[in-house]
Amino acid sequence: MLWTVFLLLNGLLLLVLLYSTRRRQKNEPPLDKGLIPWLGHALEFGKDAAKFLARMKNKHGDIFTLRVAGHYVTVLLDPNSFDSVLNDNDLSHNRIQLLQRIFSLSLPNIEPAAEKKWMEQHFQGVSLSRLSRAMNTHLKNLLLSNQEGCNPSEWKRDGLFNFCYSLLFRAGYLTLFERGDNAAAVYKEFCTFDSLLTKLARCSLKREESKTANLSREKLWELLSPDWLNGGSESSSWQQNYIRFLKEAGVDAEMQKRALLLQLWTTQCNAGPAAFWLLGFLLTCDEAMDAVKSEIKGLNLQDVSSQHPPINPLEAHRTPVLDSVLSETLRLTAAVMINREVVQDKILCMANGQEYHLRQGDKVCLFPFLSPQMDPEIHEDPQVFKYNRFLNKRTMKDDFYKNKKRLKYYTMPWGAGRNVCVGKEFAIATIKQFVLLVLTHLDLKIDEAHGTFELPAVNPSRYGFGMLQPDGDLQVKYQLKRRQHEE
Structure with missing residues (x-):
């Protein structure tokens, strides 16, 4: 039993080290991992994304890569370069996890x-x-x-x-x-659900909040049916x-x-x-x-x-x-965020001619609220x-x-x-x-x-x-x- 626990702890430590030892490679955007292993900048990002990203922009410029809860997110804030992300078929828009997390919904057959x-x-x-x-x-x-x-x-x-x-x-x-028979009831329940939606998306609900969110979601399913x-x-x-x-x-x-x-x-x-x-x-x-x-x-x-x-x-x-x-x-x-996933290593071309290498498995985020x-x-x-x-x-x-x-x-x-x-x-x-x-x-x-x-x-x-x-x-x-x- 102790040997099993020892192996698990060593495995977890190895994962932490792997996530913590990423280094910026040639032609990659500036890398900012934060001080907390694995979590990185997740807490600051979730608390006030606009304030945090504005600080990162002042520090790194219009493009940089952040570590956020085990993921690496490249943030692009140059609107002249947005088309290089919006029109790129090598960057996928994967909403499956978010639908499951917020709405407990799976639509695998929907293109x-x-x-x-x-x-x-x-x-x-x-x-x-x-x-x-x-x-x-x-x-x-x-x-x-x-x-x-x-x-x-x-x-x-x-x-x-x-x-x-x-x-x-x-x-x-x-x-x-x-x-019209249940509009008032739907609105009341919707407000409860919506007030917890951002925490649902970020997996940051407390125990009682989780119970409230799940109950509200189930009530809405029945009311809307x-x-x-x-x-x-x-x-x-x-x-x-x-x-x-x-x-x-x-x-x-x-x-x-x-x-x-x-x-x-x-x-x-x-x-x-x-x-x-x-x-x-x-x-x-x-x-x-x-x-x-x-x-x-x-x-x-x-x-x-x-x-x-x-x-x-x-x-x-x-x-x-x-x-x-x-x-x-x-x-x-x-204040929308436009997110993409890098499905294979690629080169991102900026409007000023600069080129940056993006790694497979990373995410790309546009935050138009901050810029433009x-x-x-x-x-x-x-x-x-x-x-x-x-x-x-x-x-x-x-x-x-x-x-x-x-x-x-x-x-x-x-x-x-x-x-x-x-x-x-x-x-x-x-x-x-x-x-x-x-x-x-x-x-x-x-x-x-x-x-x-x-x-x-x-x-x-x-x-x-x-x-x-x-x-x-x-x-x-x-x-x-x-x-x-x-x-």
């Missing part, structure tokens, strides 16, 4: 290309218009029903994040899943079409249920936080709010009451000011919200430069290349519709009773998981506009 093609069919063209109109209808109904029973002169109070997230989540759930999946009558919803796609790919009933949670999170996790930041920036910047309201007033919208059929303003009007505000909001608060989005050479005063940063008089500005070279990627909230978000247009339409409805139907103000007129800081654990979320909330008050009372 990424086939899944993307299906998503494009249902989030573009005629389908996009139909979904956007349905979303607009649900948003408006929920917004107005939220005011039912209130005294016309009464101000309702809420946290802006909860206000935006709850309305957009329920409207999105109604649009894609076409179920439609009656017809268990033998009831089928509907013609987006959800039903997605289940049909899974069935045709040979996915069993249990994994179908679990895949619905993946799609719920994918489709609903970003719009609410994006709307929160956008409205928060407007509420804390009078110049921006005045510019957006002036543009909306100039649209001459007729759909100001529930008696008129809903319209999608994106189909009939141009809104360059609102578009610029949205782009600036996403530049400041969208927060790069002062590309965006002057990058930490500051400037509503007209992406505005050239009445058109959108798209000429940004680094090292005197015009950038293809100057902001990347939706990813790029094979990583580009298929639902991008639907998300943009949804956020803009929501902001338009709020500003045309409600008087929305910061609640001065709470004494704070500033947006909360971001939750640093959300870097790498799409839209950032606030560490706290902004308290607001709102009521129907006067003309709404009179109708």
Whole structure:
């Protein structure tokens, strides 16, 4: 027995030494292993990726390799060189482990290309218009029903994040899943699950948190499972079409249920936080709010009451000011990470002509939030919200430069290349519709009773998981506009 333990300990020590003795070879990026064997920089990376990677960029430049929990990750922060990663077929996008870890989901029969093609069919063209109109209808109904029973002169109070997230989540759930019977229960359980999702992904849950996450996940599987999946009558919803796609790919009933949670999170996790930041920036910047309201007033919208059929303003009007505000909001608060795996040794060619050798089994990471989005050479005063940063008089500005070279990627909230978000247009339409409805139907103000007129800081654990979320909330008050009372 003692001999067995001795051999195991020696084996573990050998593994630690192997991971600790890696040396930078010729033409490899700068190597930073950190002080802790095996773990390396994992703790710092998970705590606040933006702050940590900014420090590494100042130390090493636009490319460097880090040791993170036994893996070696090459971080590339030169946007002029992103295409060398995004368009390289020798770098694979392996999401299998992440799906298993977060959603306890396995989809071995689903080809990424086939899944993307299906998503494009249902989030573009005629389908996009139909979904956007349905979303607009649900948003408006929920917004107005939220005011039912209130005294016309009464101000309702809420946290802006909860206000935006709850309305957009329920409207999105109604649009894609076409179920109103359990929307509130799904939203409540989803918030519990989402609050632990980053720890699930990083395997850093405490025992009680793990129990909570597993229980919440199981509840959501049952809540999302439609009656017809268990033998009831089928509907013609987006959800039903997605289940049909899974069935045709040979996915069993249990994994179908679990895949619905993946799609719920994918489709609903970003719009609410994006709307929160956008409205928060407007509420804390009078110049921006005045510019957006002036543009909306100039649209001459007729759909100001529930008696008129809903319209999608994106189909009939141009809104360059609102578009610029949205782009600036996403530049400041969208923090995706684009990850690839090196399937065989390769040479990475940088835009400046420098070439670096990457080792098989390593990972490559792009973090557009740090560069280009927060790069002062590309965006002057990058930490500051400037509503007209992406505005050239009445058109959108798209000429940004680094090292005197015009950038293809100057902001990347939706990813790029094979990583580009298929639902991008639907998300943009949804956020803009929501902001338009709020500003045309409600008087929305910061609640001065709470004494704070500033947006909360971001939750640093959300870097790498799409839209950032606030560490706290902004308290607001709102009521129907006067003309709404009179109708």
